[in-house]
Amino acid sequence: MATIRLTAAEATIRFLAAQETEIDGNRLPLFGGVFAIFGHGNVAGLGPALQAAGKRLPTFRAHNEQAMAHAAIAYAKTHARRRMMACTSSVGPGATNMVTAAAVAHVNRLPVLFLPGDVFADRRPDPVLQQVECFGDATVTANDCFRPVSRFFDRIMRPEQLLASLPAALRVLTDPAECGPATIAFPQDVQTEAFNWPAVFFRPRLHRFRAPEPDARELTEAAEAIRRAKRPLIIAGGGVKYAGAEVALARFADAHGIPVAETQAGKGSLAWDHAHNAGAIGVTGSAAANALAAKADLVLAIGTRLQDFTSGSRALFGQAWLVGLNVAGFDAAKHGALPLVADAARGLAALGAALEGWTAPGGWMQRAATATARWASVVDRITAAPKPGVVPSDAQVLGAVNRAMPRDGIVVCAAGGLPGELHKLWRATDAASYHLEYGFSCMGYEIAGGLGAKLAMPKREVVVMVGDGSYLMMNSEIATSVAMGAKLTIVLLDNRGFGCINRLQRGTGGAPFNNLLADAAPPIDFAAHAASLGADAVAVDGIAGLEAALPRALRARRTTVLVVATDPQSSTQEGGAWWDVPVTAAPRDAAQKRARAEYETNRARQRLGA
Numbered sequence: 001m002a003t004i005r006l007t008a009a010e011a012t013i014r015f016l017a018a019q020e021t022e023i024d025g026n027r028l029p030l031f032g033g034v035f036a037i038f039g040h041g042n043v044a045g046l047g048p049a050l051q052a053a054g055k056r057l058p059t060f061r062a063h064n065e066q067a068m069a070h071a072a073i074a075y076a077k078t079h080a081r082r083r084m085m086a087c088t089s090s091v092g093p094g095a096t097n098m099v100t101a102a103a104v105a106h107v108n109r110l111p112v113l114f115l116p117g118d119v120f121a122d123r124r125p126d127p128v129l130q131q132v133e134c135f136g137d138a139t140v141t142a143n144d145c146f147r148p149v150s151r152f153f154d155r156i157m158r159p160e161q162l163l164a165s166l167p168a169a170l171r172v173l174t175d176p177a178e179c180g181p182a183t184i185a186f187p188q189d190v191q192t193e194a195f196n197w198p199a200v201f202f203r204p205r206l207h208r209f210r211a212p213e214p215d216a217r218e219l220t221e222a223a224e225a226i227r228r229a230k231r232p233l234i235i236a237g238g239g240v241k242y243a244g245a246e247v248a249l250a251r252f253a254d255a256h257g258i259p260v261a262e263t264q265a266g267k268g269s270l271a272w273d274h275a276h277n278a279g280a281i282g283v284t285g286s287a288a289a290n291a292l293a294a295k296a297d298l299v300l301a302i303g304t305r306l307q308d309f310t311s312g313s314r315a316l317f318g319q320a321w322l323v324g325l326n327v328a329g330f331d332a333a334k335h336g337a338l339p340l341v342a343d344a345a346r347g348l349a350a351l352g353a354a355l356e357g358w359t360a361p362g363g364w365m366q367r368a369a370t371a372t373a374r375w376a377s378v379v380d381r382i383t384a385a386p387k388p389g390v391v392p393s394d395a396q397v398l399g400a401v402n403r404a405m406p407r408d409g410i411v412v413c414a415a416g417g418l419p420g421e422l423h424k425l426w427r428a429t430d431a432a433s434y435h436l437e438y439g440f441s442c443m444g445y446e447i448a449g450g451l452g453a454k455l456a457m458p459k460r461e462v463v464v465m466v467g468d469g470s471y472l473m474m475n476s477e478i479a480t481s482v483a484m485g486a487k488l489t490i491v492l493l494d495n496r497g498f499g500c501i502n503r504l505q506r507g508t509g510g511a512p513f514n515n516l517l518a519d520a521a522p523p524i525d526f527a528a529h530a531a532s533l534g535a536d537a538v539a540v541d542g543i544a545g546l547e548a549a550l551p552r553a554l555r556a557r558r559t560t561v562l563v564v565a566t567d568p569q570s571s572t573q574e575g576g577a578w579w580d581v582p583v584t585a586a587p588r589d590a591a592q593k594r595a596r597a598e599y600e601t602n603r604a605r606q607r608l609g610a
Contacts, residue, residue: 003196008159009045011197015166017057020206023082032083033058035068039090041117045191046088063476065089067448069101072112074452081242086113092130096142102149105181107439111173114183116143121157121187143185151180159195174207177328214342214350222323222340223354229298231364232258238265239303241431245345252348257359259368261289263310264438268428278372283309283579284420288371290577293317303344305331313580318607378574379425385543392543393570394421397493400543402427404550409461410435410453414445416467417571424575444474451477454486461554468494481559482534489553490561492526495568530561537561578602
């Protein structure tokens with residue numbers, strides 16, 4: 001058997017460079033590159049291996065380990081999980097910085113390979129710099145923090161263990177049901193150890209993503225349940241996009257006369273003006289979709305994990321039968337649903353055949369069309385520019401951005417009040433045009449996520465919408481985007497603090513406390529800060545200034561940051577559904593008493609059980 005003598009680090013990089021995928025008939029590298037911040041845990045092992053790989057597996061330097069992992073996650077999301085990246089860091093804080101991002105990938109079912117450096121396998125110099133010592137278990141290191149937020153975890157103690165570990169990690173990363181982060185903790189001494197590797201280990205391998213067909217019995221039961229429905233509703237989740245099922249969804253909805261509501265991850269599965277698109281559902285949903293959900297007698301939940309923002313904390317469509325079409329059995333059976341475990345596109349095609357000739361009563365679809373048209377008028381009104389001199393709302397800012405956006409532009413956001421406004425009000429044109437990380441709602445994802453989206457689709461304009469709170473948490477990848485020539489347009493909404501949580505605090509009967517910065521911090525010159533990182537940056541004067549600046553920013557070749565002041569008290573009241581945020585059971589004043597009474601009323605409507 002032919003062998004090649006390489007270090008463990010060299011073997012890892014050569015293996016990753018040999019993995020391939022197929023997109024639209026084109027054979028491409030599965031890994032778009034490796035984000036790396038070097039330290040004493042990886043600089044002498046993976047560092048030279050990556051340098052030698054060159055363009056076969058490009059290395060990208062970031063400024064923050066969490067941010068680079070967010071960029072890698074966004075890259076995979078933009079590619080609908082068909083391509084991905086790896087991330088490597090040093091021992092200790094470099095590694096644990098990535099744990100939050102691992103949780104983002106885990107919650108959102110997105111693939112990313114983590115290669116954190118680790119302490120010495122031979123333990124000769126222990127304890128080393130940045131080592132976390134567990135008094136009762138000498139095998140524990142800081143990298144054990146990855147275990148609960150990884151779909152696959154391994155620690156390499158001998159080079160030859162990679163022969164089993166790397167393929168096992170790839171299986172998880174490319175499996176539609178198990179997909180999520182894989183972590184291979186890599187002790188720094190093992191990285192540099194040599195081994196005679198079988199040459200066949202490095203042969204190119206094409207990964208074709210599995211698309212399971214539905215079980216015949218589950219299909220029959222699901223079709224029978226849908227046939228009995230008089231007011232069916234489809235909820236489209238991220239699984240629709242990951243399966244490439246957008247066309248299948250449109251055909252199914254058209255053929256059977258069923259309105260479609262969209263989750264944050266599923267938004268864009270149908271274009272906003274598609275006849276069957278009733279808009280966003282749930283806590284941040286449209287009045288149209290939520291009204292339909294409240295009356296539906298059956299909900300076909302496709303590719304969604306049915307988190308509380310989608311289900312209105314299980315109180316929005318508790319009266320309906322549920323059918324869960326999902327590639328993961330774990331998600332298909334949630335909320336007591338009748339499971340239909342299958343790829344979304346294959347499942348819809350099979351359901352369509354089983355339901356041939358059946359349509360929902362025409363009055364239901366007409367009701368949906370009327371409600372959707374009414375909501376479209378509400379969106380026009382809410383997102384219209386305010387009168388001159390009025391501090392705009394978040395909705396008015398996103399309205400201005402949406403109107404200026406190229407049809408193939410991509411909007412990126414993650415946390416605060418903006419995701420709710422975007423979910424309700426943004427008009428998405430296709431599956432890639434709306435990129436929200438709202439599974440973990442991780443502050444700081446926005447700019448790094450925009451970078452990842454741009455690397456995945458460099459020909460499309462990427463607009464990042466970020467609040468001042470998230471910006472202050474993580475902004476360093478502005479410098480990375482400038483250095484890489486990965487141009488972004490960043491719209492920074494400055495409401496002087498955590499306006500979203502301030503509103504939630506007041507809505508649950510509390511008094512404003514510790515959220516807004518008006519009395520706690522000096523004014524921050526965000527434009528000057530962004531400019532210091534290399535961006536073109538300007539503070540615009542209201543919506544008129546923003547509307548004037550956006551065309552220039554979208555035409556520019558360098559990352560541009562547009563800062564606009566917004567009203568921290570204003571949010572869209574129309575639409576939405578109840579969200580279960582506990583209110584004190586020992587109210588002290590009238591506001592808390594009212595909040596508690598409302599809370600108990602809504603809680604009584606929750607769907608209990610699975």
